[in-house]
Amino acid sequence: MDKKKEQNLKVFAARIRLETARMVCNLGFGHLGGALSVVDALAVLYGDVMRFDAENPTWEDRDLLVMSKGHAGPSLYATLAMKNFFPMEWLDTLNCPGTRLPSHCDRNLTPGVDMTTGSLGQGTSTAVGMALGKKLDGKTNRVFLFVGDGECNEGQVWEAAMFAAQHKLDNMIWLIDLNGKQLDGKLSDVIDLRDIRQKFEDFGFAAVSIDGHDVVAIRDAIDSVGSVKDKPGCIVLNTVKGKGVPYVENIELNHHLRFTPEQIEKIMCEAEEGLRNAEKEACGD
Amino acid sequence: MIKIIYDGTAETTSHKEVFANTIESLMNEDDRVIFLDADLMNSSGMYKLWKEKPERVINCGVAEANMMGIAAGLSAVGRTPYVHTFGPFASRRCFDQVFLSIGYAGNSVRIYGSDAGVTAEFNGGTHMPFEDMTLMRAIPGAHVFDLADGVQFESVIRAVKDLPGVTYMRSTRKQYRKIYEKGSAFEIGKGCLLNEGTDISIIACGLMVSEAMLAADLLKDEGISAEVIDMFTVKPIDKDLIVKTAKKTGAVVTSENHNVIGGLGDAVAACLMEENVAVPFRKHGVQDLFGQVGPINYLKEVYGLTAKALAETCKKVLKEKKQ
Numbered sequence: 110m111d112k113k114k115e116q117n118l119k120v121f122a123a124r125i126r127l128e129t130a131r132m133v134c135n136l137g138f139g140h141l142g143g144a145l146s147v148v149d150a151l152a153v154l155y156g157d158v159m160r161f162d163a164e165n166p167t168w169e170d171r172d173l174l175v176m177s178k179g180h181a182g183p184s185l186y187a188t189l190a191m192k193n194f195f196p197m198e199w200l201d202t203l204n205c206p207g208t209r210l211p212s213h214c215d216r217n218l219t220p221g222v223d224m225t226t227g228s229l230g231q232g233t234s235t236a237v238g239m240a241l242g243k244k245l246d247g248k249t250n251r252v253f254l255f256v257g258d259g260e261c262n263e264g265q266v267w268e269a270a271m272f273a274a275q276h277k278l279d280n281m282i283w284l285i286d287l288n289g290k291q292l293d294g295k296l297s298d299v300i301d302l303r304d305i306r307q308k309f310e311d312f313g314f315a316a317v318s319i320d321g322h323d324v325v326a327i328r329d330a331i332d333s334v335g336s337v338k339d340k341p342g343c344i345v346l347n348t349v350k351g352k353g354v355p356y357v358e359n360i361e362l363n364h365h366l367r368f369t370p371e372q373i374e375k376i377m378c379e380a381e382e383g384l385r386n387a388e389k390e391a392c393g394d
Numbered sequence: 395m396i397k398i399i400y401d402g403t404a405e406t407t408s409h410k411e412v413f414a415n416t417i418e419s420l421m422n423e424d425d426r427v428i429f430l431d432a433d434l435m436n437s438s439g440m441y442k443l444w445k446e447k448p449e450r451v452i453n454c455g456v457a458e459a460n461m462m463g464i465a466a467g468l469s470a471v472g473r474t475p476y477v478h479t480f481g482p483f484a485s486r487r488c489f490d491q492v493f494l495s496i497g498y499a500g501n502s503v504r505i506y507g508s509d510a511g512v513t514a515e516f517n518g519g520t521h522m523p524f525e526d527m528t529l530m531r532a533i534p535g536a537h538v539f540d541l542a543d544g545v546q547f548e549s550v551i552r553a554v555k556d557l558p559g560v561t562y563m564r565s566t567r568k569q570y571r572k573i574y575e576k577g578s579a580f581e582i583g584k585g586c587l588l589n590e591g592t593d594i595s596i597i598a599c600g601l602m603v604s605e606a607m608l609a610a611d612l613l614k615d616e617g618i619s620a621e622v623i624d625m626f627t628v629k630p631i632d633k634d635l636i637v638k639t640a641k642k643t644g645a646v647v648t649s650e651n652h653n654v655i656g657g658l659g660d661a662v663a664a665c666l667m668e669e670n671v672a673v674p675f676r677k678h679g680v681q682d683l684f685g686q687v688g689p690i691n692y693l694k695e696v697y698g699l700t701a702k703a704l705a706e707t708c709k710k711v712l713k714e715k716k717q
Contacts, residue, residue, distance in 0.1 A: 217499070224467070224470060225498060227494075228490055231463055231491055234459070234462070234463020234467065235464070235466045235467035235470065235499070236467060237460075237463070237467060238463060238464035238465060238467020238468045238469075238471075240467075241452070241467070241468065242428075242467065242471035242472070242473050245428075245449050246471075265459050268455075268457040268460035269460050269463065269464075271455070272455065272457070272460060272464065
């Protein structure tokens with residue numbers, strides 16, 4: 110990846126972070142930690158990898174994305190809005206009565222959202238079904254599936270993984286958001302996943318483990334696991350819950366948060382600073 | 395149009411064969427149709443087709459929740475999935491996946507839950523669904539069917555192909571008694587009047603339809619004229635027919651191979667109450683019990699799912715009508 114593209118993706122990611130923070134802060138509460146940890150992968154996917162047409166969100170030949178950790182909806186919404194799937198003003202309606210942007214992803218409400226998710230584990234099977242359908246049709250669409258690390262506690266994730274390998278679904282890539290925390294705290298204090306990359310490899314995936322905030326590494330990993338024939342791909346994204354907003358990163362239990370006006374000011378300052386830094390780096394080059 | 399050929403004799407074709415043949419025929423007619431099972435191909439009659447058409451018949455292994463999700467995903471990319479597993483595994487085991495990944499997410503999947511109620515026989519209580527209709531009825535927009543014979547089963551399998559949302563069909567894998575002439579076509583949501591009567595209405599579904607016909611014969615011998623209705627669509631239920639028959643006979647008994655909590659009986663009772671039709675009423679069926687092992691005739695006796703027990707219930711209700 111050339112430097113310019115890398116810098117552009119970093120700026121895109123910083124903008125997604127800022128808009129995600131703004132949405133959640135407008136509301137005063139939400140799943141900010143786990144929404145921020147997947148942002149760099151979203152930026153790479155929508156900025157450099159996926160095939161889509163924002164004006165025709167149900168275009169048959171598009172690549173599909175399933176956010177199985179449905180509580181990361183806000184960062185997906187910010188990404189989709191910036192890619193013109195719907196007006197940026199919609200972001201102000203997050204989780205409000207009658208909104209088209211609910212807390213958890215809903216394919217019936219939001220243009221660009223390919224599957225309804227929120228009950229953890231279920232997005233994995235639906236994504237597998239989509240990949241199977243496309244493969245059987247001889248289509249070249251790819252399916253990208255985000256799975257939370259805590260979500261991997263769900264047995265359904267492993268049922269879907271076994272099926273994906275059995276049916277050689279090499280048209281899908283699973284992105285495991287290993288931010289190390291689930292709702293009640295560290296994975297190691299709740300259900301330790303141990304070597305999650307190894308587990309996926311043992312389940313029959315082409316699996317790699319990378320820095321989930323390094324846009325170049327993410328792009329390279331998509332290329333490498335995506336080019337392995339007859340195996341679904343798995344990228345373990347080593348991430349930080351709350352990434353890009355140090356105040357949120359440092360909160361121990363940062364799955365679902367409720368903010369005071371003072372905290373909101375701090376969060377927005379930090380998210381804005383993240384964008385300024387990314388833009389400075391892009392301009393200075 | 396339906397034609398009734400009930401004469402008390404058994405069907406010659408198993409529902410498993412009906413299902414497999416109808417799905418194969420639908421696959422030939424429509425490229426979008428795809429079938430999924432959870433390691434029960436050999437039980438659903440689909441084993442041969444699985445080997446012949448692995449691109450149209452998908453074995454998900456022993457993972458029913460995953461199967462429902464995969465079916466939902468296939469629906470989302472334009473396929474028309476039919477799935478099968480045993481009734482309890484198609485309903486209570488994966489209820490959240492059916493509810494959310496299929497129903498709430500706006501996907502469309504047709505589910506055959508086999509071995510309805512006591513037809514699970516020797517597989518016993520773990521495999522004996524008395525509550526599958528209760529669960530499926532609670533899913534917004536779902537269609538729920540309890541089929542009375544293979545002719546009706548085939549018609550319904552075809553009729554639900556383009557229905558949106560969750561469709562649940564329950565039946566035996568073996569044979570019931572024959573009720574309808576081959577080629578009869580059924581309208582979803584419309585009950586079938588099988589026997590005209592004036593004293594009491596029996597509204598039945600599935601296995602109990604032919605028992606209701608037998609009960610009507612028993613009652614006839616005692617000078618009681620029983621109307622018999624096959625309410626094969628349990629949701630959405632045929633309110634007009636329920637009101638009409640209740641007003642005509644002035645007494646209603648429902649009959650189902652299912653727990654009386656949340657099934658056909660409750661659906662009919664709610665309809666009568668909401669339509670302000672006050673008549674003596676009973677829910678005949680499994681009285682809040684778990685399943686157990688045994689041959690079908692034994693189980694029918696144990697749970698009271700016989701024409702004789704049904705006729706007795708009718709006579710009790712008739713006494714209340716007279717008071």
